[in-house]
Amino acid sequence: MSLPAAASWLHRDSRTGFEVAFFQSHEGGWRISGATTAVEDGDPWFVEYTITVDAAWHTRRAEISGRSATGTRRTVLESGGDGRWRVDGAPDPRLDGCFDVDLESSSMTNTLPVHRLGIAPGTAAEAPAVYVRAEGLAVERLEQRYERVGDRDFAYTAPAFDFSCMLRYDEHLLVVDYPGIAVRQS
Numbered sequence: 001m002s003l004p005a006a007a008s009w010l011h012r013d014s015r016t017g018f019e020v021a022f023f024q025s026h027e028g029g030w031r032i033s034g035a036t037t038a039v040e041d042g043d044p045w046f047v048e049y050t051i052t053v054d055a056a057w058h059t060r061r062a063e064i065s066g067r068s069a070t071g072t073r074r075t076v077l078e079s080g081g082d083g084r085w086r087v088d089g090a091p092d093p094r095l096d097g098c099f100d101v102d103l104e105s106s107s108m109t110n111t112l113p114v115h116r117l118g119i120a121p122g123t124a125a126e127a128p129a130v131y132v133r134a135e136g137l138a139v140e141r142l143e144q145r146y147e148r149v150g151d152r153d154f155a156y157t158a159p160a161f162d163f164s165c166m167l168r169y170d171e172h173l174l175v176v177d178y179p180g181i182a183v184r185q186s
Helices: 108-117
Strands: 006-011 016-026 029-040 043-053 059-068 071-079 085-087 100-103 124-126 129-132 139-142 145-148 153-158 163-169 175-178 182-184
Touching (some): 059 100, 059 129, 108 129, 108 163
Parallel strands (some): 100 129
Antiparallel strands (some): 006 016, 043 059, 059 071, 129 139, 145 153, 153 163, 163 175
């Protein structure tokens, strides 16, 4: 599946800000570079990322840097595509079984499991992810579930946050509407 050269999202409701991402084919997969800035609960932050996925959309590497009032942070996540992860060079067994990276700051990262899983309409899949917080870049495991309820609509749940919504995607399977979080601009 092809991707546009770039996409952008306007944060809304839970925070104010903007995200932009650039897509470049890379060794049969994709290299996605982006940045997101926001003010959330009165606190400003920005996060920059470069995420590399292979041809099967398994995340292989994510380089993430961020800045907030608490300081500047950087983290590197690496996987052989087998669901095992190294965080800043050290194995992290808490993340075993995760194939995607989900950045709290990003709407774009919700495209990764949708591409990788290839969920047929009327079916669902669990998609635990390596979750990276916007402020401070803390890394944790996030249990998630995607259910394809239409051609481009997915019911999304993240039980840890007691959160569920209907995510709408475009023909490239990039998020168009993430209720309470962001809306696609370009």
